[in-house]
Amino acid sequence: MRVLVTGITGQVGGALVARPAPDGMNWIPAGRDRVDLSAPASIAAAIEALAPDAVVNPAAYTAVDAAETDRETAFRVNRDGPAALAAACATRGIPLLQVSTDYVFDGTGSRPYRPSDPVAPLGVYGASKQEGEEAVRSTLAHHVILRTAWVYAAAGKNFVNTMLRVGAERDELRVVADQRGTPTPADDIAGVLLTVLRAWQAGVAVRGTHHFTCSGDTTWHGLADAVFRRAERHWGRRPVVHPIGTADYPTPAARPAYSVLDNATLDAALTGFSAVPRQSWEAALGAVLDTRLGPLTENTAR
Secondary structure, eight states, X not given: OEEEEEOTTSHHHHHHHHSOOOTTOEEEEEOTTTOOTTOGGGHHHHHXXXXXXXXXXXXXXXXXXXXXXXXXXXXXXXXXXXXXXXXXXXXXXXXXXXXXXXXXXXXXXXXXXXXXXXXXXXXXXXXXXXXXXXXHHHHOSSEEEEEEOSEEOSSSSSHHHHHHHHHHHOSEEEEEOSOEEOOEEHHHHHHHHHXXXXXHHTTOOOOEEEEOOOBSOEEHHHHHHHHHHHHHHHHSOOOEEEEEOGGGSOOSSOXXXXXXXXXXXXXXXXXXXXXXXXXXXXXXXXXXXXXXXXXXXXXXTO
């Protein structure tokens, strides 16, 4: 089974191709030089030339604020690119695993969002991802759309690494405390993508829209505080994190105030094949920070 993976310079795509492919499976890593979602007209020929048996698409335009003034690019990459991928997959008769986002919801909910809940994106990024989902659904029957949220990794540009950089320089920070979600490492998401691929390889008909995040939830303030509690063991100091409201930190794009996702349908879809590994966001964060910060020395362990 030859699996084409887009977005390999991103957090999720990079984490997936960094994993050893299981027996009978081979990665076809595809950066923009091989599959360019910003040039949808080129995708059919690229897929034909690479000849995969399945496609995983974590690539996306993820600059949430920039999308508000760069609508054309956001929709070209997040809607038209997946639409072209789905059409190419339909032509070859192969499945597509499309990664999506909590930003398709408006964040007014009070219990974890289910895949079947109505979508109502607040901004251009969420709208472009939602229309990308619709394009995949309407074009290709054999697909899985996997929504996730608050993605981070030991490397790359993300909230956790920003906090580590800023916290090393400052003694006090102000972080938004009225947006709630579930921090989820890219490597955990890659593990679930691999589980779906292995199910397909085994002939298990996993299809439709599903959610995956770690368990539990917190705020950006809670996440920042957890980062610094762990980092204190290495730094010997801990910045003070002051909670602020979203109104105190205006951004061009509105963010969902509540984007906790319900993961139950993915477990049900894989019943009889493999349980979906899911750890708490706190445990996952600790493991990533240990990788990011390195082992404790005798001095930092005190």
